[in-house]
Amino acid sequence: MAFSLPPLPYDAGALAARGMQQETLELHHGKHHQAYVTALNGLIESKGLQGKTLEQIVTEAGKAGADGLPVLNQAGQHWNHLLFWQVMSPNGGGEKIPGALASKIDSDLGGLQKFKDDFKAAGVGQFGSGWAWLVQDSSGKLKITKTPNGSNPLATGEGTPILGVDVWEHSYYLDFRNRRPDYLTNFLEKLVNWEFVASLLDKGMTSGQSA
Numbered sequence: 001m002a003f004s005l006p007p008l009p010y011d012a013g014a015l016a017a018r019g020m021q022q023e024t025l026e027l028h029h030g031k032h033h034q035a036y037v038t039a040l041n042g043l044i045e046s047k048g049l050q051g052k053t054l055e056q057i058v059t060e061a062g063k064a065g066a067d068g069l070p071v072l073n074q075a076g077q078h079w080n081h082l083l084f085w086q087v088m089s090p091n092g093g094g095e096k097i098p099g100a101l102a103s104k105i106d107s108d109l110g111g112l113q114k115f116k117d118d119f120k121a122a123g124v125g126q127f128g129s130g131w132a133w134l135v136q137d138s139s140g141k142l143k144i145t146k147t148p149n150g151s152n153p154l155a156t157g158e159g160t161p162i163l164g165v166d167v168w169e170h171s172y173y174l175d176f177r178n179r180r181p182d183y184l185t186n187f188l189e190k191l192v193n194w195e196f197v198a199s200l201l202d203k204g205m206t207s208g209q210s211a
């Protein structure tokens with residue numbers, strides 16, 4: 001088997017009215033994400049990845065440290081983008097967060113406004129390329145974290161991501177130029193698919209893909 005790039009869960013122009021234009025999504029999905037998939041497929045044989053799930057590959061590459069980086073860069077980015085497309089919606093954003101998730105945000109993260117402030121701070125504070133995350137740790141508690149480049153909380157062992165935002169410049173430069181804080185505010189207020197995020201509580205995302 002090989003890894004593949006699924007279509008976006010909405011039309012490439014569907015988020016344009018909410019701050020992410022069609023060209024951003026076409027390039028980001030069709031060029032950047034595709035390039036990670038192609039590069040990962042090119043590593044399957046030489047790195048002995050056959051038969052492993054994407055989640056296994058990411059976790060094992062993370063544990064391997066520097067030796068795992070060539071695989072993690074591609075496998076992590078494939079997983080990260082699979083999640084990223086799904087956590088956005090043409091009807092996203094707003095304050096209507098499903099109850100189970102809202103109450104965990106209250107109890108674990110100090111409430112919705114503090115969560116938003118801290119999540120944005122994680123994205124702004126990720127020096128260079130990377131991701132900001134809402135993660136459920138092994139005790140079930142929510143926390144906010146960030147990772148550089150293609151890594152993610154599965155690779156670092158910090159927990160299971162239920163929300164992630166790409167802070168590589170390719171994800172926001174056409175829409176917001178250098179204004180990463182504005183991109184993050186827009187993401188939270190207009191794009192996040194809270195129903196989908198809530199559906200990942202206690203289970204996380206399974207890509208269903210394997211080498």
Ligand code: MN3
Nearest residue numbers: 032166168171
């Ligand atoms: Mn990206």
